[in-house]
Amino acid sequence: MEYDDGEEPSFSDPEDFVDDSDQELLGDVLRDKPQEADGIDSVVVVDNVPQVGPERLEKLKNVIQKIFSKFGKITNDFYPIADGKTKGPVLLAKEKKNVVIVWEAPEKQPFKDFGNLRHWLEDPDCRDQYSVIYDSGERTGIFANDVKEPIEVEERARWTETYVRWSPKGTYLATFHQRGIALWGGEKFKQIQRFSHQGVQLIDFSPCERYVVTFSPLMDTKDDPQAIIIWDVLTGQKKRGFHCESSAHWPIFKWSPDGKFFARMTQDTLSIYETPSMGLLDKKSLRINGIKDFSWSPGDNIIAFWVPEDKDIPARVTLMQLPSRNEIRVRNLFNVVDCKLHWQKNGDYLCVKVDRTPKGTQGVVTNFEIFRMREKQVPVDVVEMKESIIAFAWEPNGSKFAVLHGESPRINVSFYHVKNNGKIDLIKMFDKQQANSIFWSPQGQFLVLAGLRSMNGALAFVDTSDCTMMNIAEHYMASDVEWDPTGRYVVTSVSWWSHKVDNAFWLWTFQGRLLQKTNKERFCQLLWRPRPPSLLTQEQIKLIKKDLKKYSKIFEQKDRLSQSKASKELVDKRRSMMEDYRKYRERTFDMYNEQKPLRLELRGGVDTDELDSNVDDWEEETIEFFINEEIIPIGDL
């Protein structure tokens, strides 16, 4: 098979794990390949060669020669022998400038049972899990979120060398190592898969968790792109490697929500690939001159991208349907300085934040162009903002968005509602906010405004159904805010990576009531384990909401029992601690009494065991206390 620029073959590189558990990557083999010598222009490596003993070797050689001389003159060959039989790939040197690696088919691997990968979802108390890295990265723990206090599920030293990531549906925990990535899961967090990518720095998952993408700056060579590798999670196979100029905007490859496509942008080009073939859609990239940014709708196979002004042609935002590549909407924009794309979580709306310098002015103003994706022909409404924008965030599952605008110290937050009647209403604005970030609950309606890092951890908990501030609080020097996947809890934390003292994470309810403070020595990072989408239909969810009162009673009773149990546990614990302490004091008291003669002797017979043991020695002393000072003028003299 040949590999020319411009033509993308869809080959699957077979996997192989030779001899021991070390999964050597193709890259390692490439490094070991024989150097090109004078007169020999290339090497062909042939796989699936039947293992033959010495008596049939000659015949094998003839067959191979016959087949491969079709591709070019064979100048040399090498048949590796082990244990008297041919083993491993056969190397042929021939006169053509190509290299192909084909590998021996492996033996069938025994089925590895990792148990129930969704085990954590079956917790009877519906506790969500979260990962915690602390001890400046030396220790990683998995905890179950219990209202009383975190329950440690698993904890390992040096589990990861840098940080961890959960897969999008929470099935896997990915850890980073010098040699690559490891995936862990199941009840006991066994190692499920390993991907060998020396010096890996970044990782991304496809939304369906079928594929994982890794980046390492070390591995790239001109002939064999290895900077970015896409892997099949279940088989562990390397599916395809890519070059990477800069990892500054990770992920480089963006996935369609159904995992059928992934795309990346390079100079004037948008390349869209299909899975599982890993080949370019329609075998070619799209040329889009000047393309500055793109992103997938999180709900549909639609890509939004924008290009800046080009001479007389205005800047524009385009919505393109895949795989048809139909442009379902184009929006022209004038005097554009910059654009940012913000999709609502379900893909119901797209907000394009447009920074413009209107003609005749020098300042920059911002508009929000709101695309209503679910309506015919995708109408666009514009919201003009008078101040500079600090943060923007859509309500997940909803049709509201929140904006932080203004400049410190006058920062304001505005809440907008995108209504069905074509209007976008400003519901409410609060001024004088200490905030630089917006964190919506994943279920919508509630959000936290946070002033992270330099704003010292100011927090405001808002209910956007009526835009009220439920609570104003503070977690001094907080560096991160993380909602749990159910939207019931919020964690604020002070990471050792950003602040060297007071490293801890605090648990709050969605209403802003502080529940727990957990200090962890050199705490670095907390990540909630995501949940897979609910299996219930919308109708089923509606039914449950209707009967919520009935369910509430049962849960409340359970909570009360659990709380009184906790109180009882605490009371019992205290009782036993007091008892131990009392016993200890009794023991020391006995010894103390025995030593009294010694004490008397050391102090010349003076008994100082009690403060009032020597009343006769006391002197009476009168002490003045300063009560008050009053200046009384004696009238005019």
Added chain:
Amino acid sequence: MRPILLQGHERSITQIKYNREGDLLFSVAKDPVANAWYSVNGERLGTYNGHTGAVWCVDADWDTKNVLTGSADNSCRLWDCETGKQLALLETSSAVRTCGFDFSGNIIMFSTDKQMGYQCFLNYFDLRDPQQIEDNQPYLSVPCNESKITSAVWGPLGEFVIAGHENGEINQYSAKSGEILKAAKEHTKQINDIQTSVDLTMLISASKDCTAKMFDSTNLEHIKTFKTERPVNSAAISFSHVVMGGGQEAMEVTTTSTRIGKFEARFFHAAYEEEFGRVKGHFGPINCVAFHPDGKSYSSGGEDGYVRIHYFDPQYFDFELEA
């Protein structure tokens, strides 16, 4: 009741100590003057002038006749408590970090820092032998090769000194032979302070590892641990309560919370190891805390140079954690 504010120092407070009866409170700081105050109303009794550098430690004998101080001016000085007169000057090769009178008041100990090529030493002088003072010859000088002593108190009967080290170890050093009688390796970082209970049977150690620990003085059995999220600079124990003060010294800190009043003394129930209260007020880390021997008040000395005396409200004594 409002705290009594003692303003007698220019620089941050290094140690405060009550005398045995509690009517006097001694304070020393990074300036060269040691102060004695009436604890009942905060009026100053007097000052002890003579040191020429920061004063790290202070102690009074059981009879409140003599006062002992140790300083960065490489000296340990003995004073007459009432008159303020300097009675003895013991010069050393490096800064004196800890000092104290034994139970009888006859033997003094002090430790010197490891600096400028000099070892850390634990020195013992018998005050009944004037020759030792005159010749500046301790009857026993114990070198500490490994980790320097950062805090020390006498044992209950003057048989040994209990010293806390930079590496978190606590050792009993015999006052007769200097050998280590018992050792405890419970803390993981420097011991910042050690104090004894009024009856000397228990001691509490404050450590940079963010905990304070209670030990039995005689056998160094580890009894309780009190956890916080900040390094503990000082801890004191009174009956069933423990008070702790902390934060970091200003020097060690680049960006830390210096908001007003954020620095609190924290109160723990000794048996339950649970925190039950906090008192704010200092404008910087609290370097030293001390309970009045009767347990009805406590004092704290801060990085801000102030000493605050707090008398407890009646509720403090009625407070009982549910058990």
